[in-house]
Amino acid sequence: MRNHTQLFAALARSRFRSKFALGPADVSYVRSRQMDELAAHARKFITERLAPAQPANDGRQTPTKGHPVFIAQHAVAACCRSCLAKWHHIDKGRPMTEAQIDAVVDVICTWLRRQLQASDAGISARSNQQPTLFQEPAEPTETRQ
Numbered sequence: 001m002r003n004h005t006q007l008f009a010a011l012a013r014s015r016f017r018s019k020f021a022l023g024p025a026d027v028s029y030v031r032s033r034q035m036d037e038l039a040a041h042a043r044k045f046i047t048e049r050l051a052p053a054q055p056a057n058d059g060r061q062t063p064t065k066g067h068p069v070f071i072a073q074h075a076v077a078a079c080c081r082s083c084l085a086k087w088h089h090i091d092k093g094r095p096m097t098e099a100q101i102d103a104v105v106d107v108i109c110t111w112l113r114r115q116l117q118a119s120d121a122g123i124s125a126r127s128n129q130q131p132t133l134f135q136e137p138a139e140p141t142e143t144r145q
Contacts, residue, residue, distance in 0.1 A: 001089050001103055004110065010087065011076060020075035022115045026068040030112055042069045042108045043101065046078070050104075051096040055081060072108045072115075 002010070011017045022030065030038065049061045062079040063070045073079045077087035084090040088107075090100050 001100065002087070004107065007076070007087065007107065008110075014077075017075055017077060020071055022068055022071060022112075022119070026071060027116065027119045030068050030116060035109055035113070038069060038112060039105050039109050041067065042072070042105045045069055045073070046096070046101050046104050050078070050081060050084065051101055053093055053095045058082070068112060068115075069108060072111045076104075076107045076111050078104045078108060 045062075045067075049055055055061055059080045059082060062073050064074060065071065077083040081090075081092045084096075084104070085092045088100075088104065090096060090104075096104075
């Protein structure tokens with residue numbers, strides 16, 4: 001599996017992955033929940049829809065709307081077993097391990113947090129600034145007086 005830095009750098013270079021962003025209603029939904037609750041939703045979706053060795057409807061099991069986690073799954077390439085294999089190096093044809101599920105849930109939650117940060121900063125998620133959503137947040141700098 002890739003580490004976050006490698007994965008988000010690769011995702012930032014993907015025109016397709018970079019186009020996914022939370023709309024205002026999704027941002028509101030995420031803000032109204034604790035991240036633990038969203039992580040539980042992500043874990044349920046991953047466990048039921050992706051973790052089996054041969055998931056039902058593989059390649060079509062993740063909707064593109066209806067829940068912020070679904071959007072995040074597409075943004076971070078955790079939407080089907082083929083994408084998990086290509087982007088996360090999680091082999092197809094084998095059930096996902098708990099560690100792999102944990103890692104995918106963590107990536108989804110990281111993307112959701114970054115979407116909220118972008119919203120707070122007033123960055124349009126669909127602007128030409130989109131790749132910054134996949135990059136590590138900048139460290140605050142101190143100003144000297």
